[in-house]
Each structure stands twice: as structure tokens, then as C-alpha cells.
Amino acid sequence: MIARQKPQHQAVSTLENRKRLNLAFLLFPGTLWLLLFFLIPLLIVVLYSFFERGTYGGVLWEFTLEHYQRLQNDVYWELLARSVGLALLTTAICLLMGYPMAFFIATRDTRWRNTLLLLIIIPFWTNFLVRTYAWIILLRQEGVINVVLQQLNLIDEPLNLVFTPFAVIIGLIYGYLPFMILPLYATIERFNFALVEAAQDLGASDIKTFFRIVLPLTKRGIIAGSLLVFIPAVGAFITPDILGGAKGLMIGNVIQDQFLRARNTPFGSVLSILMMAVILVPVWFYFRVAEDE
Amino acid sequence: MKPKADSTIRSLGRYALWIITILGLLFLYLPIIVLVIYSFNDSRTNAVWRGFTLKWYESLLAGFNVGSEEIGSEIIWQAFSNSMIVGIISTLLATIMGTAIAIALERFRFRGRSLLEGILFLPIIIPDITMGVALLVFFSLIFQLIETLTGAYLVFGLPTIIIGHVAFNISFVAVTVRGRIAELDPSIEEAALDLGANEWRVFWRITFPLIFPAVLSGALLAFTLSLDDFVITFFTSGVGSTTLPLFVYGLVKKPVPPTINAISTLMLLASLLLVLGSMTLQNQDNRQ
Numbered sequence: 001m002i003a004r005q006k007p008q009h010q011a012v013s014t015l016e017n018r019k020r021l022n023l024a025f026l027l028f029p030g031t032l033w034l035l036l037f038f039l040i041p042l043l044i045v046v047l048y049s050f051f052e053r054g055t056y057g058g059v060l061w062e063f064t065l066e067h068y069q070r071l072q073n074d075v076y077w078e079l080l081a082r083s084v085g086l087a088l089l090t091t092a093i094c095l096l097m098g099y100p101m102a103f104f105i106a107t108r109d110t111r112w113r114n115t116l117l118l119l120i121i122i123p124f125w126t127n128f129l130v131r132t133y134a135w136i137i138l139l140r141q142e143g144v145i146n147v148v149l150q151q152l153n154l155i156d157e158p159l160n161l162v163f164t165p166f167a168v169i170i171g172l173i174y175g176y177l178p179f180m181i182l183p184l185y186a187t188i189e190r191f192n193f194a195l196v197e198a199a200q201d202l203g204a205s206d207i208k209t210f211f212r213i214v215l216p217l218t219k220r221g222i223i224a225g226s227l228l229v230f231i232p233a234v235g236a237f238i239t240p241d242i243l244g245g246a247k248g249l250m251i252g253n254v255i256q257d258q259f260l261r262a263r264n265t266p267f268g269s270v271l272s273i274l275m276m277a278v279i280l281v282p283v284w285f286y287f288r289v290a291e292d293e
Numbered sequence: 294m295k296p297k298a299d300s301t302i303r304s305l306g307r308y309a310l311w312i313i314t315i316l317g318l319l320f321l322y323l324p325i326i327v328l329v330i331y332s333f334n335d336s337r338t339n340a341v342w343r344g345f346t347l348k349w350y351e352s353l354l355a356g357f358n359v360g361s362e363e364i365g366s367e368i369i370w371q372a373f374s375n376s377m378i379v380g381i382i383s384t385l386l387a388t389i390m391g392t393a394i395a396i397a398l399e400r401f402r403f404r405g406r407s408l409l410e411g412i413l414f415l416p417i418i419i420p421d422i423t424m425g426v427a428l429l430v431f432f433s434l435i436f437q438l439i440e441t442l443t444g445a446y447l448v449f450g451l452p453t454i455i456i457g458h459v460a461f462n463i464s465f466v467a468v469t470v471r472g473r474i475a476e477l478d479p480s481i482e483e484a485a486l487d488l489g490a491n492e493w494r495v496f497w498r499i500t501f502p503l504i505f506p507a508v509l510s511g512a513l514l515a516f517t518l519s520l521d522d523f524v525i526t527f528f529t530s531g532v533g534s535t536t537l538p539l540f541v542y543g544l545v546k547k548p549v550p551p552t553i554n555a556i557s558t559l560m561l562l563a564s565l566l567l568v569l570g571s572m573t574l575q576n577q578d579n580r581q
Contacts, residue, residue: 019401022492026397030390030463031409037460038416038424041431045423048430057433097320100313116314118572123321125568129523129538130557133545134324137331137554142338144327177321206302227418235420237524242545252422259426259528269430272423283418 049269057263067270076271083251084278086165087233090172094180094229095222097173102184102221106191117185124178132171132242139167139243163245171239179228187221220290227286231279251275325561332554349555357552359544369556371533372540378451379526379536380519383458388512390459391466396500398467399474400482416461417468425528428457432529449531457529458519465518466511473507474500506574513571517564 049067051059070076105116123131138144139162146158161167191214199209215222237252248254251271258268335346356365394413398406416424436447477500485495501508523538530539537560544553 018492023397023401023403026393026401027403027409030394030467033390033459033463034412034416037428037431037456039412041427042423044430044434045427058437097313097317100310101317104310104314118568119318120321121572122565122568123325125517125521125571126325126564127521127538127557127560129521129541129545130328130560131324133541133553133557134328136545137327138324147341174320174324177317206306231418232420235422237420237422252420255422255426259429265430268426272426275420276423279418279420 045269045272048266049273051266053264053266057259057265059266064266067266070267071270071274076274079248079251079254080274080278082249083234083275086169086172086250087230087236090169090176090233091180091226091230093169093173094177095226098177098180098184098225099222102181102188105181106185106188120178120181120185124182128175129238129242132175132238135167135171135174135243136162139170162243165244165249167243168236168240168249171243172233172236175236175239176229176233179232180225183224183228184218184221187218187224191217223286223289227282230282234279235275328554329558329561331551332558334551334554337550349551352550352552353555353559357550359547359549368535369540372535372537375451375534376520376537379454379458380516383455383462383519384512384516386455386459387462387515388466388508391463391511391515392470392504392508394463395467395471395474399471400479413464413467416464421522421524422528424457424461425525428453428460428525429528449529450534453529453531454526454534454536457525458522461522461525462515462518466508466515469511469514470504470507473504477503506577510571510574513567513574517567520560520563 048059050063050065052062052064053067054060101120105113105120108116136143140146141158141160141162143162145161146155149155150158195213195217196209199213200206204212235252236250237256240250240253241256244250244253248257251274255268255271255275258264258271262268330342332349333345333347334342335348336343353369354366356363358364394409397403398410432449432453439445439447481503482495482499485499486492490498521538523542526536526539527542530536535543537556541553541556541560
């Protein structure tokens with residue numbers, strides 16, 4: 001027995017080694033790529049925010065806090081408030097539109113459900129820039145909406161729709177609505193509707209059943225969907241750039257401007273960090289909630 | 294009294310669900326439909342329907358004018374082929390690395406596993422612009438270092454774009470493929486290993502055929518996201534590496550003829566084919 005145990009032990013450890021080698025082989029390329037071309041670049045952004053501004057978008061290697069001190073200017077807090085405000089409004093409207101839509105889809109029979117889901121998913125796969133541009137055709141002065149409204153004699157003068165914050169909100173809702181519907185659908189679909197019957201057998205009204213049973217039990221989908229809309233909306237760049245009038249409507253535009261036009265890399269980095277901070281708060285909150293459950 | 298009030302509310306609610314869903318779908322599709330219709334409209338201003346034409350599609354081949362600037366068809370072809378090169382290479386790389394990570398996460402227990410899971414989610418949730426500026430700063434610094442050390446002068450171009458696209462696509466592929474591996478019974482692979490097949494053989498003979506539909510739909514998603522990407526490409530591109538979205542973006546801000554509608558319609562058609570392909574794959578996968 002003793003004589004046999006030794007080689008067996010060795011066999012196990014070579015198996016372990018092989019396993020470790022396989023694991024390294026699987027993990028190494030992807031992890032290295034993410035480290036080199038994702039994490040390190042983010043760290044450099046953080047690092048750059050503490051250095052003096054150099055020429056041609058570079059930095060001088062002298063430590064400074066002056067770029068953070070620039071945040072004392074209210075302009076940047078207003079910018080942040082405006083971006084977060086637009087993103088929150090977008091999230092709220094997406095939730096109000098998306099919840100009934102997700103509920104409707106989840107309560108159809110399978111064939112209908114798949115067709116409707118496909119209709120929600122298609123816009124997610126189609127080119128974001130092209131879809132955003134399409135709104136210009138609808139909203140501009142001689143665009144579809146103004147022409148239709150004028151021909152119906154509802155308005156005399158064309159309305160100023162495009163290149164306004166209104167157009168940006170429309171564009172953001174349009175761009176991110178599927179992100180709200182899909183997680184909501186996933187939770188509502190798993191919801192046990194026997195609970196509704198149980199509540200009503202016990203005498204609860206429809207409205208009460210919805211707010212006391214259905215809504216709390218689909219909370220996860222609501223939170224996930226809201227995050228998936230809020231995060232890209234805060235950092236939106238294309239939508240305010242194409243549909244917004246004023247330069248610097250949202251923080252994404254100002255960041256782009258700092259890096260590419262003003263060539264102030266350190267201050268652009270400060271603004272990126274500020275934006276990340278705003279986004280990480282709800283994400284952190286989400287993971288706290290998810291852990292509690 | 295109460296049941297009656299309740300049933301009124303219920304039927305109201307039912308109608309409301311129908312109406313909101315129809316309006317919501319209309320909202321999602323109206324801009325796309327209008328764009329497609331106007332790509333066939335025989336009018337420069339887009340405003341009213343003036344009859345069917347294919348001339349905007351023909352102008353893609355013949356070239357067109359934006360103000361006084363002449364845009365030849367070779368510029369469009371260049372953008373198209375750049376998009377294809379970036380899409381194909383970045384999809385291949387991201388699919389290989391993403392699938393490998395997915396297998397490692399599902400089949401192995403190792404230190405730092407949950408950390409890796411967290412890092413993998415970051416490129417998905419982080420706004421594109423953050424990733425774009427980070428890559429811009431990173432490559433500028435690296436190129437500067439290389440120039441001081443070796444004297445070689447590197448510039449932004451297709452390779453930098455591809456590197457950026459791979460960086461965000463690894464995550465999307467890994468998440469897509471991982472779901473499928475989680476459903477696989479590991480005992481099949483273990484049985485093959487016990488029978489003396491080596492890991493490489495087990496992977497190609499057993500695991501890969503089983504996860505292939507998921508790998509392919511992950512690859513299609515990566516390809517679509519790569520073709521779709523504007524922001525990260527915008528920050529990592531250089532002279533001569535204009536992709537289709539960059540080209541369209543350059544046109545959006547100018548007084549352009551409806552040629553832009555024609556390009557956009559073709560791009561929509563391409564994404565439609567890709568999504569239908571991916572859906573078909575997933576359905577086949579579910580039926581098996």
C-alpha cells in the first residue's frame with residue numbers, strides 16, 4: 001500500500017501542474033490585454049490629472065493640484081448637475097415607458113413574446129450614430145414632424161426642435177430604452193403570477209397588488225435597467241454632440257473638447273474622473289443591494 | 294362595488310399596456326423607417342416625398358459633393374474596407390481571448406477569480422468616452438516613449454483602433470460564451486479525460502462543438518459592436534484610418550445630400566442581417 005501511494009501522489013501533483021498550466025494558457029492573453037489596454041490606460045488618466053499641463057496634449061512631470069482646484073468654478077458643477085439631471089430624466093422616462101412594455105411582452109404567449117423581444121433587440125444592434133442622425137430628419141425645421149404639423153395647420157411657424165436639450169433627451173431615451181426593457185422583461189418573466197391571485201383572494205385590489213407585490217418583487221429588474229440607462233446617459237457623447245445645440249451641454253462633450261481641441265489632458269482627466277465617480281456611486285449601491293438579497 | 298371598480302381598472306390597465314407598447318415600438322422604429330424611406334426620396338431637402346429614386350445609392354458609387362468639397366467613391370470604399378479590417382481582426386482576437394477567459398472562469402477555481410469577473414464587467418458598463426480618452430492618453434504616452442528610446446515614430450491608425458475594439462469586445466464575448474458553458478455538464482468532459490484524451494483533444498472534440506453556437510453569436514455581437522463603434526474609434530484613429538461611422542459622423546454636421554441616408558440604410562441592413570443571424574443561431578442552440 002505504502003509503495004503504491006507515492007506514485008499516485010505524484011500523479012495528482014502533475015495533474016495539478018497541468019491544470020495550472022492550462023489555466024494560465026487560457027487566462028494569460030485576455031487578462032494581459034485587459035490589463036495593458038484597459039486598466040493601465042485608466043490609471044494613466046488618474047495619474048495625469050495630478051501633473052502640469054504640457055504642450056500638444058502631453059504633461060510635464062511636475063505634481064500639481066491646480067486642475068482639481070479648477071473645479072471650484074461653479075461652471076463645472078453646473079455641467080455635472082446638468083448631465084446627471086438629463087440622465088436621471090432619461091432614466092425616469094425610460095422606466096415609465098419600459099415597465100409597461102416589458103410587462104406586456106412578458107405576459108404574451110411564447111410566439112408573440114419572441115417576436116416582440118426581437119423588435120426590442122434589433123435597435124440595440126443597429127448603428128447608434130445612424131439611429132441618432134435619423135432624429136435630425138424628423139426634428140429639423142423642414143423635417144417630418146414640422147412638415148406634418150404645418151400641413152395639419154396645427155402650427156404656423158416651424159418649431160425649433162433639433163439642437164435643443166429637448167432633442168437630446170429624446171435621443172437619449174431612444175438610444176437607451178432597450179437597455180431598460182430587457183432586464184425588466186427578464187425579471188417580470190420570472191415573476192410568479194400565482195402571488196397575484198393569492199393577494200387578490202385575500203381581498204387586495206389590483207392597484208394594491210401591483211404596488212405591494214409585483215413592483216417590490218421586480219425591484220431587481222428596475223434597478224438593473226435604471227443603471228444600464230443612467231450610466232451611458234451620463235457619459236453620452238454622440239447624442240448631445242449631434243442633437244444638442246450648445247457646445248458643452250453634457251460632460252461627455254466637454255471631456256472630448258478638453259482632450260482633442262483645448263489639448264488640456266490633465267483637466268480632461270479630472271473631468272473623466274469626476275464622471276466616473278458619479279457613475280460608480282449607483283453601481284456600488286447596486287452591488288450592496290444585490291449582496292443583501 | 295369593489296369588484297366592479299377593480300375590473301374597470303383592470304381593463305383600463307390592459308388597454309394602457311397595449312397603447313404604451315404600440316407607441317413605444319413606434320417610437321423605436323419611426324426614425325429608422327423614415328430614414329429608409331428618405332433614402333429613396335427624389336428630393337434634396339428631405340422634407341416632402343417627391344417620388345422614388347435610386348440616385349442616392351448610385352451617388353455612393355459615383356461620388357458626391359458636400360458643399361464645394363468633392364467626395365469620391367474611393368473615400369467611401371476606404372472607410373468601408375477600414376471598418377471591415379477592424380471588425381474582422383478585432384472580432385477574431387476578442388473571440389479567442391474572450392472564449393478562453395469564459396472557460397477559465399467556469400471550469401477553474403483560482404485566486405483573483407472574482408476580481409477578474411469585476412474587471413471583465415468594467416468595459417461593458419464604463420462610458421465609451423472614458424475608454425476612448427484613456428486609450429488616447431495611453432498610446433500618446435507609449436508612442437512618445439518609443440520615440441525617445443528608439444527614435445521610431447509611431448502614429449494612430451488601424452492597429453490602435455483594433456487594439457481598442459478588442460479591449461471592449463473581450464468582455465462581451467466572455468459574458469455571452471460563459472452563459473453557455475455554465476449550462477454544460479462538466480462530467481462529459483471529465484469522462485473524456487478519464488478515457489485518456491488530452492485537454493486539447495477534449496476541447497476541440499467535445500467542448501468546442503457544444504459551445505460553438507454561443508461562440509459564434511458572441512463573435513457576431515463583437516463584430517456588430519466593432520462596426521457600430523464611434524466614440525472609441527474617434528479617439529484612437531489617425532490619418533487614413535477613417536471607418537464608416539467616422540465617415541458618417543463627418544457628414545452629419547454638414548449640409549449633405551441624402552446620400553448619407555443611403556449609406557445609413559445600408560448600415561442598418563447590415564446590422565439587421567447580423568442580428569437575425571445571431572437570433573437564428575441562438576434558437577438552434579435552444580432547440581438542441
